[in-house]
Amino acid sequence: MSTENYVCIACPIGCPLELVHEGDQIVDVSGNKCVRGAKYARQEFTDPRRTFSTTVPIEGSNWARLPVKLAAPVPKDRILEAAQAVHQLRVQAPIRMGEVLARDLLGLDGVNVVATRSLGRA
Amino acid sequence: MFGRMNRRYDTVVVGGGPAGMGAALGALDAGAGKVLVLERDGEAGGILNQCIHAGFGLQYFREELTGPEYAERFLAQVIDRDIDVMPSSYVTGLAVDSEGTKQVRVLNERAGLASIEAASVVLAMGCRERTRGSIRIPGTRPAGVLTAGLAQKLVNQKGYLPGKRVAILGSGDIGLIMARRLTLEGAEVVGVFELMPYSNGLNRNVVQCLDDYDIPMHLSTTVVEIHGRDRLEAITVAPVDAHLQPQLDKARKVPCDTLLLSIGLIPDNELARQIGIQLDPVTGGPVVSSTLETSLPGVFACGNVLHVHDVVDYVTAESLRAGGFAGEWSREIRRPKDSIQLVPGNNVRYCVPHTLSPDREHTVFMRVKQRVEPARLRVGGLMEKTLRFVIPAEMISLKIQPEMLDRFHGDRLTIDIDPA
Numbered sequence: 422m423s424t425e426n427y428v429c430i431a432c433p434i435g436c437p438l439e440l441v442h443e444g445d446q447i448v449d450v451s452g453n454k455c456v457r458g459a460k461y462a463r464q465e466f467t468d469p470r471r472t473f474s475t476t477v478p479i480e481g482s483n484w485a486r487l488p489v490k491l492a493a494p495v496p497k498d499r500i501l502e503a504a505q506a507v508h509q510l511r512v513q514a515p516i517r518m519g520e521v522l523a524r525d526l527l528g529l530d531g532v533n534v535v536a537t538r539s540l541g542r543a
Numbered sequence: 544m545f546g547r548m549n550r551r552y553d554t555v556v557v558g559g560g561p562a563g564m565g566a567a568l569g570a571l572d573a574g575a576g577k578v579l580v581l582e583r584d585g586e587a588g589g590i591l592n593q594c595i596h597a598g599f600g601l602q603y604f605r606e607e608l609t610g611p612e613y614a615e616r617f618l619a620q621v622i623d624r625d626i627d628v629m630p631s632s633y634v635t636g637l638a639v640d641s642e643g644t645k646q647v648r649v650l651n652e653r654a655g656l657a658s659i660e661a662a663s664v665v666l667a668m669g670c671r672e673r674t675r676g677s678i679r680i681p682g683t684r685p686a687g688v689l690t691a692g693l694a695q696k697l698v699n700q701k702g703y704l705p706g707k708r709v710a711i712l713g714s715g716d717i718g719l720i721m722a723r724r725l726t727l728e729g730a731e732v733v734g735v736f737e738l739m740p741y742s743n744g745l746n747r748n749v750v751q752c753l754d755d756y757d758i759p760m761h762l763s764t765t766v767v768e769i770h771g772r773d774r775l776e777a778i779t780v781a782p783v784d785a786h787l788q789p790q791l792d793k794a795r796k797v798p799c800d801t802l803l804l805s806i807g808l809i810p811d812n813e814l815a816r817q818i819g820i821q822l823d824p825v826t827g828g829p830v831v832s833s834t835l836e837t838s839l840p841g842v843f844a845c846g847n848v849l850h851v852h853d854v855v856d857y858v859t860a861e862s863l864r865a866g867g868f869a870g871e872w873s874r875e876i877r878r879p880k881d882s883i884q885l886v887p888g889n890n891v892r893y894c895v896p897h898t899l900s901p902d903r904e905h906t907v908f909m910r911v912k913q914r915v916e917p918a919r920l921r922v923g924g925l926m927e928k929t930l931r932f933v934i935p936a937e938m939i940s941l942k943i944q945p946e947m948l949d950r951f952h953g954d955r956l957t958i959d960i961d962p963a
């Protein structure tokens with residue numbers, strides 16, 4: 422049996438997590454103050470994923486950039502590739518917060534690019 | 544927009560960040576009839592507008608939002624309640640007449656200089672970042688040395704990348720967040736250099752902003768020299784000894800074109816100082832009573848102008864309370880004077896508010912001087928609590944119940960945080 426140590430990133434508390442496994446089989450998770458920590462450790466062990474925020478150029482608004490986020494996480498080793506794909510997008514004001522700007526980024530189901538603020542016309 | 548504005552309000556709030564918006568809602572809830580928020584920038588939201596990462600609102604909105612989302616949702620509540628929000632309005636002064644009425648002097652982009660009357664005022668001007676001047680790094684003064692918050696604004700709102708090879712001094716959360724942000728934008732972040740033997744940022748940010756991208760964090764290390772004539776070319780870094788003195792024989796040069804400073808925040812209190820409000824030299828913010836009232840009667844303070852907070856949910860909770868007391872004040876409700884002085888004891892750098900009243904529940908915010916793991920927090924002889932660990936970068940929030948103060952007959956209550 423071996424153990425993996427993680428820091429839970431699901432909330433600012435950052436519980437230190439310990440995951441015990443036998444090969445691919447998870448035997449135990451401890452250190453988490455709530456269920457989200459256990460879920461995070463399992464996910465991190467089997468298929469680590471992250472979301473991120475970035476911006477895309479916007480035309481016709483007072484600001485040069487529209488902030489966006491991913492609606493679902495991408496595999497950790499594809500973050501930079503995903504960021505580059507988001508940076509290719511171009512949008513035009515007005516935009517409403519929550520608007521979906523692109524669907525299924527990199528062909529990943531549910532990984533939509535969503536506007537995180539409204540920007541009116543200048 | 545200025546044309547619609549009245550000349551008399553029950554409560555006027557200075558600053559339209561989360562603290563200002565929270566105070567306005569709190570004032571309205573407490574019965575203030577007409578409430579005005581004055582914001583210097585072109586839009587309300589404060590620093591949240593540039594904090595595009597997720598991590599806001601877990602407590603207040605019960606979900607994890609990005610800064611702009613938190614600001615937009617919060618502003619929608621404010622506007623829904625018929626609170627006047629006036630952007631591009633810079634408050635330049637405040638005077639109190641013999642009746643106690645406040646005259647708020649404001650410079651508006653279109654309307655010029657105006658004076659607005661208010662029964663009560665809430666200060667919510669936020670904070671500034673410490674700059675190179677506050678830590679005195681020797682060397683040249685090339686372009687490319689800037690604060691992490693300024694870099695955040697340039698990248699996230701203007702779409703301008705400050706450099707290609709970036710070093711970061713200080714492990715505060717803004718610096719960590721910017722390490723990830725700049726990496727996503729294609730810059731190379733060569734490392735984070737932290738003077739203390741521990742990170743000042745949240746562990747989750749060390750994991751998801753540095754470890755995920757293989758960005759090294761060098762603890763007990765500082766920048767001892769800056770090189771470059773017009774543009775930054777390199778920095779010299781050196782490990783520090785137990786007394787935080789750099790060991791120059793172990794110094795090394797790190798080539799980079801940009802240095803971000805993430806070395807702390809200070810309340811923005813020009814206005815408070817100018818009108819003679821008493822300030823706490825430790826927090827840099829006003830001295831306040833348990834109703835978050837400053838030394839000037841009817842003038843309240845909340846958010847980062849009072850003391851620097853690390854999470855916006857704490858700011859919102861505090862400003863709803865401050866606004867509530869300001870709203871009461873405008874209806875001529877006066878609370879009894881506080882009778883208990885709160886005293887920062889062992890390992891406590893400060894606590895806010897500065898005084899308490901035995902008649903109701905209080906939330907006390909405090910910070911420690913040094914890391915202790917685990918720690919025991921004691922409030923006079925009244926209560927004791929064990930904490931897993933305490934670090935200067937993480938604010939501690941403590942509820943004190945009236946039943947507890949009921950049993951207390953002194954006038955000074957000391958808070959100590961010692962190793963458990």
Ligand SMILES: Cc1cc2nc3c(=O)[nH]c(=O)nc-3n(C[C@H](O)[C@H](O)[C@H](O)COP(=O)(O)OP(=O)(O)OC[C@H]3O[C@@H](n4cnc5c(N)ncnc54)[C@H](O)[C@@H]3O)c2cc1C
Pocket residue numbers: 557558559560561562563581582583584587588589590591594598599632633634635667668669670671672691692693695716717720808811814845846847848852853854855856858
């Ligand atoms: C650069 C930076 C990054 C941060 N990142 C994070 C983060 O990632 N996560 C987090 O939880 N917290 C973060 N914080 C902490 C953050 O400051 C608080 O969470 C919260 O935004 C503070 O709210 P506030 O309303 O007190 O201040 P602010 O949001 O700063 O709002 C103050 C407002 O007052 C206005 N103002 C100032 N003076 C005047 C005047 N004289 N007249 C009129 N208006 C005036 C300013 O323009 C500003 O809009 C960050 C802070 C800074 C400085």
Ligand code: SF4
Pocket residue numbers: 429430431432433434435436452453454455456457458459
């Ligand atoms: S386990 Fe729960 S409490 Fe601990 S960091 Fe994760 S989400 Fe937060």
